[in-house]
Amino acid sequence: MSQFQRYLVNKVFWFLLAFFIALVLNFLLPRLIPGNPVDVIVGQMGMGGGVSGQAQERIYTAYIADFGLDKPIWEQFIIYVKRLAQGDLGVSFARSPVRVQTLIGDALPWTIALQLPAVLVGWILGNVLGAVAAYRQGWLDRSLFPAFLFTSSMPYYCLSIILLYVFAVYWPLFPAGGGYSFAISPGLNWTFIASAVHHYWLPFLSLVIVFIGGQAIGMRAMSVYELDADYVRFSRSLGVDDSRVVRYIFRNAMLPQVTGLALAIGSMVSGALITEIVFGYPGIGSLLYESIRLNDYTVIQGVTLLIMVGVLVANFLADIAYGFIDPRIRAQRAGER
């Protein structure tokens, strides 16, 4: 087996192990709720007064059977995994008979449409600004660095709240929430798209600004480090063209940033949870928030699983890509174990 193959096998093993543990956690934790989630949810239905005793009984047995809660725990786990393999996340507790995958399927496109452009734009702008600040130094660095430090240290939801107030309430330039105007129904037509875009700006900006700051800080630190490296001094003393040296520096400083991009894309779903809640944006964050309020355990479980799968897959791909891009790392890591 070549060194690279060993590296691959190693990474696949890690991925599978982490994935298995994630599944077990996801399966186990909601079942640790004192009593039993079905009791809780049926009890709540009863309190509403809308459900008769007999119907309640029927719902109860249906739920117990649906979740297989009468079976031993390992058997429940096998059923859970089997269903997952078929893409079935079960029935929503609070919104029965809607299935969890339907709810997530409705919310996920909103989250991706919000996060993916924000991550990409923020990544590109952040890296360019960070590299420029490190290279030019002087007043540019002195004014940009604290600004980046401030925006990147600001919790992203705090910026969301401030933007929402300033640009939607104080100066009502943008709508104060939602993904589109309630007056129109979603569809592929210009009124809907225009409305969606109008609602898009504030949540998008609040994510991008924070992300630019974080990326710029990282890139600046890497570039400062590279600028001091021996190869830079050597190239300069040989009289190598300055623009070429900058290209070297940029390429080398970029490496960790590539992993950063992969991880940011992977944690897309969990990255904007509270921004969505602040803006009432119809994505995964709002779905999770509602589900927590409704004690909708199956939906919560579906969302946490989605977050975990995204992060694990992105981690895995970043590791593999790294092995291809940087042979130095590949050799180093193979030697480390």
Place this chain on the structure above:
Amino acid sequence: MTAIPKQQAELHKESSLTLLLRNSFRRVRHANPRFLFAVTLLLLVVLFAVLGPVIFDRPNPMKIVGMLYDPPSEIAWFGTDNFGRDVFTQLMHGTRTSLSIGLVAGTIATLIGVTVGTVAGYKGGLIEEILMTITNVVITIPSIVILILLSIALSSHEVFGMGIIIGATTWPWTARAVRAQTSSLRTREHVDVARLSGVGTLSLIMWEIIPYMLSYIVMAFVLQLNAGILQEAALSMLGLGIDRGVSLGIMLQWALLWESVRTGAWWAFVPPTLFLTLIAFSLLLLQSSIDEIFNPRLRKG
């Protein structure tokens, strides 16, 4: 191999440790303005949270003093919240709760992280393999997921418990950094000297390893403290915060749930937002300035 006399080893330890400490003090004394600024900001926030309720004689953040969202007045300096409670009082108590949760979380995370990291890095071999396997698995599973699942599984949410579950999910970052540091420190001369003079593993780690990476541990702690405070706020805003009392995150959750932003009651959401930002900013500034002080390569700029 001739054993080095214990006395000599003691002497060696003594001189290198005092030198290290003296150097550290000198560096901090000549610290850059960023460091001083961050420390001053943090001290002000801590003073406000700890002494504020006593100075202003406002011991109860749940006391109703007015109507829904009264604007700032002489009675309620920062206005009232959705239940007519004083925002200023809540801010003091909320900051204290948030800082406490962050402190518990940061301490737990740093303790676990430093223990796992030093033992793995110093012992090496199978022990390192096992400890780092656990670390890598915990690191890949996003902590927000574990926190959501754990908070749902736990029936009571109080300050100490919240701190513990947050700390128990964020330690791997510290463990990883500490292990790397330990691995490189292990081969230093003074560690060899101590080992040869028969110092036990535990006291060796305590006296020959940890003091030499204290700046890293402090930086890691500052980051963990910050992460703890922000995780608590995020969980609260998802509706999974502490069940009694008030924290900065709980204040924001109330403000959002009762639509203070859209109704223009800025006094209900600006104070907690501002304080969370202020705390996070000063902690990160503190961390980066400590990094600059102890890592001169970064000091250009």
